[in-house]
Amino acid sequence: MTNVSSTSRTSGTTVRAAVWREPRSPLSLEDVWLADPASGEVGVRVAATAxxxxxxxxxDGHWESPSPAVFGHEAAGTVDRIGPGVTDLAVGDRVVVTLIRSCGSCRKCRAGAPVGCSGRFALDERGPLRDAYGSEIWQGLGVAAFAEAVTVHRSQVFRVGPGIDLDVAALLSCAVLTGVGAVRNTARVAAGSFVVVLGAGGVGLNVVQGARLAGAAEVIAVDPDQRRLDAALRFGASATVAVGEDVPEEVRAMTKGEMADYVFVATAAVSAIETGLGLLARMGTLVLVGMPRSGARVSLDPVTVASTGRRILGSKMGSAKPARDIPALVALYGEGRLELDGLITARYALSEIEEALGSLRSGDALRNVIITDESLIA
Ligand SMILES: [Zn+2]
Ligand SMILES: [Zn+2]
Incomplete structure (x- = not known):
């Protein structure tokens, strides 16, 4: 178990960050103080954050957050500061930074499930960011990468080789890990399966390509947006259905009357969960990937769920083991079997973050990437 350090965090640097203060108010670019890494921690100069x-x-305030906060957790960059006790990274290493912080010694870590880690970390007790008045700024999702640099736990950082640009590699740390992992790790989709993916955004498209990689017989993408359905075909969907069509009837026709062995809900729309249950075959599995707003509730018919042997699984970060999965994903990308470049809709400077958020909010973007340091990308 990692001990909570009593470090007072007195040494640090000033970095530019996009600070959030309240829902629906614009992020403000501020110079904030970032603590140097303490024992077991690492500092990363951010190249790109999706x-x-x-x-x-x-x-947007759909989830509760302490204020002020800096968000951004889908990041890549280069190691620039190394805390005491970290011996397996060097300054200049190209890395992906994830929100998965794991101690390596709790019950879940020992069972090989770092996303379920129950360890406590010094960074949980006291984050590394302060505003100009010395008040703590919440390190959003344990990363806070809408900034020039981050200080994170060693376990959150994974080295990547030279075969991938860092703006593309950033996508691995959340969207790709989550989407492909939901298929391979959480659901363990078998070859020949009938798969339906509800929601074809950044995560949903990675569920689609994960299902294709798993050898699914049919991969049916469902979304209200025709542009996303077109993207789903490029990512390996065998068919698409627009929301508004008779989705159960279409799925029935495409699965020869069997319905879906797996339905992945990769949207925050609560109604999709109930829709998804209605698309399952006997013994079928519903996998919850997307996260609705706090407090959402769904209704289900337990008799049908039990009597048809259906399963409902929650997929946290694709049940990832990043130390195993990130190198595997980089290898698939190198072999041309994993599409990543096509996930990036546009690139923005940190000063343009409001524009980037707006384009995602409107549904126009799959992934927008903030380029914080162009010189580190290639
Ligand atoms: Zn742990
Ligand atoms: Zn994410």
Whole structure:
């Protein structure tokens, strides 16, 4: 178990960050103080951070957050500061930074499930960011990468080789890990399966390509937006259905009357969960990937769920083991079997973050990436 350090965090640097203060008010670019890494921690100069739906859920107030906060958790960069006790990273290493903080020694970590880690960390007790008045700024989702640099726990950082640009690699740390992992780790989709994916955004498209990689017989993407359905076909969907059509009837026709062995809910729309239950075959599995707003409730018919042997699984961060999964994903990308470049709709400077958030909010973007340091990307 990592001991909570009593470090007072007196040494640090000033970095530019996009600070959130209240829902629906613009992020403000501020110079904030970032603590140097303490024992077991690492500092990373951020090259690029992709904007995830979770960031938007916090910014828009759909999820509760302490204020002020800096969000951004889908990041990549280079190691620039190393805390005491970290011996397996060097300054200059190109890395992906994830929100998955794991101690390596709790029950879940020992069972090989770092996303379920119950360890406590010094960074949980006291985050590394302060505003100009010395008040703590919440390190959103344990990363706070809408900034020039981050200080994180060693376990959150994964080295990547030279075969991938860092703006593309950033996507691995959340969208791709979550989407592909939901298929391979959480659901363990078998070859020949009938798969339906509800929601074809940044995560949903990665569920689609994960299902294709798993050898699914049919991968049916469902979304209200025709542009996303077109993207789903490029990512390996065998068919698409627009929301508004008779989705159960379409799925029935495409699965020869069997319905879906797996339905992945990769949207925050609560209604999709109930829709998804209605698309399952006997013994079928519903996988909850997207996160609705806090307090959402769904109704289900337990008799049908039990008598048809259906399963409902929650997928946290694709049940990822990043130390295993990130290198595997980089290898698939290198072999041309994993599409990443096509996930990026546009690139923005940190000063343009409001524009980038707006384009994601409107549904126009799959992933928008904030480029914080162009010189580190390639
Ligand atoms: Zn995310
Ligand atoms: Zn742990």
């Amino acid at each position: 904007i995830c739906g979770s960031d938007l859920a916090y910014v």
